[in-house]
Amino acid sequence: MKILVLQLARFGDIYLSWPTLRALKRNYPEAEIHFMVRERFRAAAHGIEAVDRLRVLPMSSIFRPLLEGDDGIEGSLFVLSNFVDTLVDEQYDRVINLSYSPFSSYLTHHLACLRNIEVQGYTRHKDGTLAIPDDLSAYFYAQVGIGRFNRFHLGEIFSSVAGVELESSDWAPLSGVDLETEKNRLLTEFGIPDGPYYTVHISASQSSKSYPAFKWRQVLAKLEKEVPEHFILLGSKDELDLAEEIMSASRLGRIHSLVGKTQMDDLFPLIHGAEGLLGADSVAMHIASLSATRAFNLSFASVNFWETGPRVDGSRVVWAEAPESLPSDRVVDEFLSFRAEEPAPARAIIRSNDHPQGFQLYGYIDEQFEWSLIHALYMDGQFPPIPDELTESGLQRLNEVVQLALEQIRVMGDGADNPAASLEILQQVDDIIKTIHKLAPRLHPMIAWFQTERARMAPGNFANTLERTKSLFQQLQLILTVYFGPVNENAIQIGGSDGEQAMVK
């Protein structure tokens, strides 16, 4: 068997795919696993032993003709087409798309349609519209991402999409390297004294995720006085200015900068050998998760620590709305508590792999409504009580609009005199649901679930589409009965015998 795993996102998502690749290899030891990444991020695909062949999307070759001449389309299409054809020639038995991008969905379909092979992740229908074949990818489409309410870690979502169970040993660093020897070599090479140290990843891929340099300077100036360990700054060449500013804090010579001096592979021995990693949600955080190194994660509303935060027990998340609103004193205090492995202070978010949600929250008001709604919709949990008037009003409007939609579907099914009018009303229903979403944002999980299920409907003839649309509105209606009592008799009649089977799984 030959399996292609597509991961065309950035460094972080590539590292978070490693456990899934290992689980795939464990489950299918005879399978040849190919792993495809973008050229720019290929360094993150180095050292994963579960991969038999690395495929690299040649972005620069594809784009060169487009950027060099006025008529580069032909040239770019030629390069892309050749690359795609080499993948077709591999005759994969299975494609697992962990990328969630439109490009990857077209590529997945292209590889799958010729041989009708098994596919997980986004693909396309035969008319080119988006297809989301598996429930996990539908969950991803609806609930995962910034500003949403998913609390499953991305590493676990990837494995679920691939249909494999992770074991703790799947979270492991790069193979084939003696990490201790390599760490010692690097410390010697860069003149860093032997002894316990923390690594500090000073930046992240976006400024909204990064703690400002002047605040790092304040934090490290205090920590250098308070604790005996050394601090090693990590980062790319682009961050040399930040490193210089932070380094100006050092008075005792225990802060060292390797910013711009290391390769991606060097991060494993350095982070693996550290007492811990301090940093924002970034590639180094995921390397810490793979290296069994506790992380002290500065996290902001621009990321979702539930899905991309640290994975090692005892790691901590220091959360603030934005980097500017996180005082350096608080970072110092929480770090000292983290370092001492003290019981939770008054306010803390602590990684606990025994906890059902992965993180234990202390001193935070945990707004559970949205997450409970996700549980109810996808995992047969209890529907949560309505939390506020705005949400209640949104649910009422949704209930009304569902009744209206079902009425129009009934009219169309009965052979309406003016089906175009009913169809137009149905289209307006979609717009109204979007408006309800805006007015009652806490209903996001429910509305996104509904909209995703509608998007999942394959192209079909009018009668077929109408039937499936009816079934979906009936499912939503059944959900709403939790809040508004039993479905009225007309609606039951419309729902027919399928009503009971329409419960959301």
Next chain:
Amino acid sequence: MKEATGRLKQNLQRLEKSAQKIVETRGYTQDVEKIKMLGELIKEQLINENSRPATRTVR
């Protein structure tokens, strides 16, 4: 940078027109699919033109 962005935008428009024409005459073919792929790669670059690529946000 601006020149490259402009060129990409122009090429994207041409690709979209070509794809539409083929779909109208021959349906959704494998050639169209490759054109769509190139179009999506260009869109990703345009979305990320002022920041580092963040492909996972592209859905």
